[in-house]
Amino acid sequence: MIVSRVATSTSERLQATFTRPVRLAVGGAGSLLVVAGCLLPWATFFFGFPGKVTLAGFPGGSRLYPLLLVAVAPLLLVAVEGRRRAGLAAAWGVFGITAFNIAAIGFGRDLPLGLLEERGGGGLGAVAIGAWLALAGGALLIAAFASLPSSDEERPFRPGLPAALELLTIALSLGLILFAVVIALEVDETSRFISLIAFATAAGMTLARLNVFAYVTELFDRHRTVTLAAAAIAAVVFPFTQGGNAYWIRVFASIGVFAAAAIGLNVVVGLAGLLDLGYIAFFGVGAYVGALFAGAARTTVHVKLPFLVVVVMGAVIAAIFGVIIGAPTLRLRGDYLAIVTLGFGEIFRILAFNFDWLTRGPNGISGVPDLAIGSYNFGATNEVLGFSLPGFANYYFVELILLAAIILAFTRLNDSRIGRAWIAIREDETAAAAMGINTYRLKMLAFGIGAFMAGAAGTVNAHVTTQVSPDSYGFLESILLLAAVVLGGMGTIGGALLGSAALFIVPEKLRSFQDKRLLLFGIALIVIIRFRPEGIVANRRRKAELHDADPSTGDASGAPPGAPVVGAVAQ
Amino acid sequence: MQQFLQQLVNGVVLGATYGLIALGYTMVYGIIQLINFAHGEIFMVGAFAGLAMYSYVLPESMQGNPFIVLPLVILAAVIVSVTVALLVERYGYRPLRRAPRLAPLITAIGVSIFLQELVRLFYPGARSQVSFPRIIEGPNLELGGVTIARTSLFLLVVALALMVALQTFIRTSRTGKAMRATSQDADTARLMGINTDRIIVLTFALGAALAAVAGVMQGMRFVSIDFRIGFLGGVKAFTAAVLGGIGNITGAMLGGFVLGIVEAMTTQYLLGSAYKDVAAFVVLIAVLVFRPQGLLGERVAVRA
Amino acid sequence: MSVSASSAPTAATPPVLEARGVTKVFGGLTAVDGVDLEVGEREIVGLIGPNGAGKTTFFNCLTGMETPTSGRISYRGRTLSGKPHRVTESGLARTFQNIRLFPNMTALENVLVGRHCRTSQGVLSALGRGPRYRREEADGRARAHELLQFVGMDRHAETLARNLPYGDQRRLEIARALATDPGLLLLDEPTAGMNPQETASAMQLVRRIREQGLAIVVIEHDMRFIFSLCDRVAVLVQGQKLVEGTATEVQQDPRVVEAYLGKPVDGG
Structure with a gap:
């Protein structure tokens, strides 16, 4: 002050x-x-x-x-x-x-x-x-x-x-x-x-x-088409610019998977306004399904199914979990929902830790083999048009397809009868119900679709990381996803992408204080919510909602409403 | 039977800690309808502040005397916890008081992570478990085959005394009345000349002080603490608050005891220690689904 | 002025709305106490009464936002189920005393949300964007524009609801309710906070809605509005229906005067 x-x-x-x-x-x-x-x-x-x-x-x-x-x-x-x-x-x-x-x-x-x-x-x-x-x-x-x-x-x-x-x-x-x-x-x-x-x-x-x-x-x-086409070309061209080096391709593949899950979370949090603090569990379900049915070296299920089948399976199973968890909890008020989902997230982690017969407990499932479609091995280095592409680029492209599909789904849902109903529920649930929206059913739908997307992303992730263990799906990971959505800008695609990229690249770069990155992350959450709650990429609605809702939010002194503002009097 | 009684006692002692933390959740929620997610970390910070007092401030010659050590350790814990809680309220929550509900919740998560990391990085040795002094020494008490540690007995007495004191304060004092008025309708309370900001600050401070005491108790009982105790402790205490009916002070204490007993019993008879944390979550979910107003809460009419 | 005092429903056509003995108890307080109300085709019924008389609670019971403690409510002979969205699907739509628009959606989107229960395209259809989806979406938009035009605010279609002036927000709320294709419209204080011109145009609007074939129940404190608009007026006092009749009947009823102004002090 x-x-x-x-x-x-x-x-x-x-x-x-x-x-x-x-x-x-x-x-x-x-x-x-x-x-x-x-x-x-x-x-x-x-x-x-x-x-x-x-x-x-x-x-x-x-x-x-x-x-x-x-x-x-x-x-x-x-x-x-x-x-x-x-x-x-x-x-x-x-x-x-x-x-x-x-x-x-x-x-x-x-x-x-x-x-x-x-x-x-x-x-x-x-x-x-x-x-x-x-x-x-x-x-x-x-x-x-x-x-x-x-x-x-x-x-x-x-x-x-x-x-x-x-x-x-x-x-x-x-x-x-x-x-x-x-x-x-x-x-x-x-x-x-x-x-x-x-x-x-x-x-x-x-x-x-x-x-x-x-x-x-x-x-x-x-010029949406032009922009999208240009962005798509840039994304496809990227691996060719790396001169056969897999490092950044690997990082970007991880970002892509993370972003895909973040967009799924965006359906739940950004559109329907349901704060889910255990979302990573759905990603985890997908990852376990992906790893278990991929014929991994150290596994409990010795069945290998085709990749596409596994992706769909992972997504569907995650969605079923979403519905099971959503059914009793979605009638609750918002902040209760946050805590209950947190509880479910922890239960998932604890179960994954203790169900040795399925998950191999703390050891997890590891040694997920490279994908192969026909005689084409995804792990091998390829020469394309004279450029050498590291094997990992294949996974990068798989991830890119997944991401594109999820982005398409998000935009189409957002701009549809369903999306409008979600936003209406977020804005005023009582009024939405009075307008003939079955709020419970639609919230369930958001939960299920979010879980479906996370599950799909999870199965792909099992191949990107080649191993799955319970500790990768804890509370902190849920928070990181949420942070990607919030920091980037709730309800926007660009925000989820940017947020995911920032959360991956910044710690990668600031190696010398890697140990402090969580500390900085905590500070960043507090500061961003305080000064730019709409995130880096602002959604028109969100911005209006977060800034104009209360004239005193702009007041750094945080004086109670009605208190005289010194500066105003001075003028 | 003996085992049952033993678990009952264990559960009650455990529940006393949960109840003390739960009071902070419930009071803050009652006043400003905010789930102060960072409250668990306030509890953790209190435990570490108490430990710091013991290991770095107190001269070694005094460390054997519980009548000097205990008040000073608790005092340090309370001072640090209250200070931290007030800073969080002032700079984290207050600017967001009129923002959508999601905003303070995310701030709270940020504060939680920040406090955890602060302790982990800068408290010497806190990257792993740190040992905590027992403070009250002496043989355990035996009562009809049930063993009670002296510490536990002391904890129980202190916790009950604090709960009664808090009840009396809120029921009878002027400030307590102002708190109740603010929780009923903050705007009207302000019109009636109550400084609601002061009441909110006071509420945070009271909750933090109780959590700090709980933190010291936790340390004394388990003889070790680490920077993660706030997360689970917080979630369980929140469960206790919800179980009792959030916003209801008697309910928070009752919820604490019930949850403690449930946890002790399920660990012993149902699931085993690997799943002891699952019990709390299952209780939480069951309560929210079947009786969201909690054991003592009243159903509030939804205004159209 | 010759308006039938009570539009006696014939056995063949059930009334648009029939509420029998609707009671709502909160704890120890009986907010609505055995209220009966019938609304006929194209009828405008006024609901008046002092503050706290239970008018809004009665509305909430009708629309399923509160479950009545006892009583039966039926719409065109069909008993209404308790859920708000079901009630709206059946053909009851409402506005709120303290405007409840979706503030960060545009006026057009607000109305489109009202179309929700009259459209059916699901997730797969929204993802696939087939011809049927596009037709339904285009029809919805056309209807929404039509309704915005009807309430006179088509040029604000792209304005966020929060940025609309107060009177427009009230009208937008009506347009949104109309988008659900109701047979009965419940208006909760539609002119609260309006100036005389705005009130007059709101009155016009309500008449025009009736001309579209809708029945209307309106809660209002503005007596001129009620008495010049309503075919029939019911007076609610302390949760009970005190009087029901034509505007003149109600105006002259001593019990109504008493309810509003208190008992006249007797000479002794």
């Missing part, structure tokens, strides 16, 4: 004292400092800090990010909607990234949480002039943008481009996303990865506040 009051009054003072010429001078000076600072060295001597930070005239490593963010400086000149907040996001990004790198260069080893175990040190003496210039430049930019009037003219970002250019924009946007992913995958050093995340956040917020995202989303919406 105190902090925010100081901040407000500071920016008010800035707005009062900075005239336009002063603002432009400060902003211009800031930009020049940042540019110069990023071209000059950030470290005085070389000690293995990534990105050639001792070189002059070369913006290597993390120095690139502030340099890119300075591109917002011209916003000081033109009036567009949200430019003050957009500029501030970028300026804080410049400042933050620079400050973080100063800390990393100076004290990397001693940072809290063991953030950067392997590098940095030597104190502030190791920090060179460039970093300080960039930091000062960032501060000036913050001041310049803060001095802009708070209320910008309303002017939504909607350039009336011809259709061809719109398609080009879509292609460029998708290309940019792909490029960002490739870059992100190539960054190995923790400090650079954190800088990159900071950059992505700052750039993303800048673009969002300029309404560029809204525009691009609208374009995607309008």
Whole structure:
């Protein structure tokens, strides 16, 4: 509260004292400092800090990010909607990234949480002039943008481009996303990865506040077929870009399976509004079915069925479990449902642990063999059009087909009589019943379909991981799935994909604090629900629901409704 | 028969702990209709705070004297638990008070994970089980062939005393009346001049204090704790609260005892220890399905 | 003004609604106490009474949202089962005193939800998107637009319900109820919070709905609205039906005055 009051009054003072010429001078000076600072060295001597930070005239490593963010400086000149907040996001990004790198260069080893175990040190003496210039430049930019009037003219970002250019924009946007992913995958050093995340956040917020995202989303919406086709092509092409290396293909296959389950959960939580905290159990049922009937090396059922049959079997059995669990519990109120599903999830884990005769207890089923259709072995490396594809790419494609099917099912259900009924139940169950919706039956349907999708994903997962054991299906895994849905954006496909990808890639990258990743995950859940409850990819409905429902949610002080707001009185 | 009585006693002692934690769930739910999912971790944090007091603050010379050790350990547990609970309320739940129900529930899950990891990573040795002092030493009591540890007897007495004290406080004190008014209708209570925010804070603090005592008890009884006790302890206590009728204080205690006895009996006679946690979940599900208002809860009319 | 005092149902055609001895007890409180009500074809029946008289509870009993402690309710001669969605399927639709739209759905989607029980395409059909699915979806949308037009808000079809002005929300709720193709419409205080112009247009709307062949029961506190619109008025006081009759009969009944204003103080 105190902090925010100081901040407000500071920016008010800035707005009062900075005239336009002063603002432009400060902003211009800031930009020049940042540019110069990023071209000059950030470290005085070389000690293995990534990105050639001792070189002059070369913006290597993390120095690139502030340099890119300075591109917002011209916003000081033109009036567009949200430019003050957009500029501030970028300026804080410049400042933050620079400050973080100063800390990393100076004290990397001693940072809290063991953030950067392997590098940095030597104190502030190791920090060179460039970093300080960039930091000062960032501060000036913050001041310049803060001095802009708070209320910008309303002017939504909607350039009336011809259709061809719109398609080009879509292609460029998708290309940019792909490029960002490739870059992100190539960054190995923790400090650079954190800088990159900071950059992505700052750039993303800048673009969002300029309404560029809204525009691009609208374009995607309008040219849905083109977008989908492009995305599909990108996904199919991806394994060919890995030069025969299976590592990231494997990661993406895992992400895909996880995302498929997350979309299933999205039916339950995002559409029907039923909080299921034991959802992973359905995934587990599918995985056990998949492993048991695949002719694994260490198993209890010595029957091998064709893969497709097993997928359907796993999905159907999971759906049956869904109905069995749903039947008694779906009459309960929402938060009770959460706890009961949690209970069922735990029961599943405990049973899997103790039913040795079927699940081999804690050892699990392992040694799931490679799939083979006819004489085609999925484990072998293939040459396609001169590209070498590691065997794992086959599973990647299987996963891609599964994901595509589940996405298709989700979108079609969402936009149908059934989907509308689910959303109506989520919004107001009593009114939905009064409109002739059999709420119990439809909730059961959501539960069953969600379980079906999880079961299908589970059977595929048994082949991706080649082994199944009870500990992979605990409470935490349910929460991770839920987090993928919530963080990404409830009720959206993009959100589930993005959330799953983030939850897999970020820990993969931040190896040096792998031990702390759950801690960070907990913090992330709290922070995201607090400040962006609609998730990264906002669903139009959700956003309205979560932000406008109560005027006081925007109030950081959390003052009780009706209490005078200091800032408002001051105006 | 002797075995039965022994299990009954075990169950009652176990149930006393569940009941104490359940009170926190039930009070918070009664006031703001929130399932404070992180409450189990408050209990866990309390246990660790008590242990920290014992191992790091108390001089070794005093560690033998239960009359000094016990109050100080409990005091430390209560202070830390209450502080944590209030921080969670202030920065986690309060900003979300008017958000859809899903939001605070997810925050609560985040808080749970955060607190667990905090303890696991930063409490020395907490990555695995940590041993807890028995504090009250001395031979077990024998009563008609039933063995009762001194600790257990003490726990039972303290738990019952706290429950009675809480009842009296809520029934008779001014603040207790304000709490009841707020739980009936927070908006009207506010109009009547009750500072509902203060009442909510107080409720969280009371619940946390009771959970902290339960945490110390758990440690003394099992002579070891680990960072995971909050999850199961929390779920079981929640079950107890639901069993008794959520929002109902007497119900939470009753639910605790019933659940403790059920757990002890099923472990002994029905399922064996591998499934002892299943019993609690089965009870929870059965209650919610067949008597969702709980043993003592009243059916509330749904307003159209 | 000559409206038949009670539309006496003939044996051949059962009344649209027939409620016999509907009673609802909450704990020790009898909210609705043995209320009888009959509604004939194309009839507008008003339900009035002081606050807390049990009007809304009575509605809830009719629509299956509360299970009556005793009593029988039938629609066109068929006894209604207790479940709300079944009641709606049978042909009763309602609005709510405190508007209950689906706030984050558009006006059009709200009405489409009302079509739910008159459509039948299931999961497989939604996944397959065959010709029948598309026909039904197109028909549903056409009907929804028609209804929005009927209540005069077609141009707001794509607006989220939460963003609609108050009067429009009330009208949207009516359109949504009409989408279930009801034979009897139950309106719970349709003009609460409206200004005189809005009330007048709501009155028009109710008349037009009757012209479509529907019977209507309306709870209202606005007496001008009730007395100029209703064929028959029933007065509920403390859960019991005190009087039933034409507008004039009810207006002149001393017991009604007493119920609203209290007993006149006797000279002694």
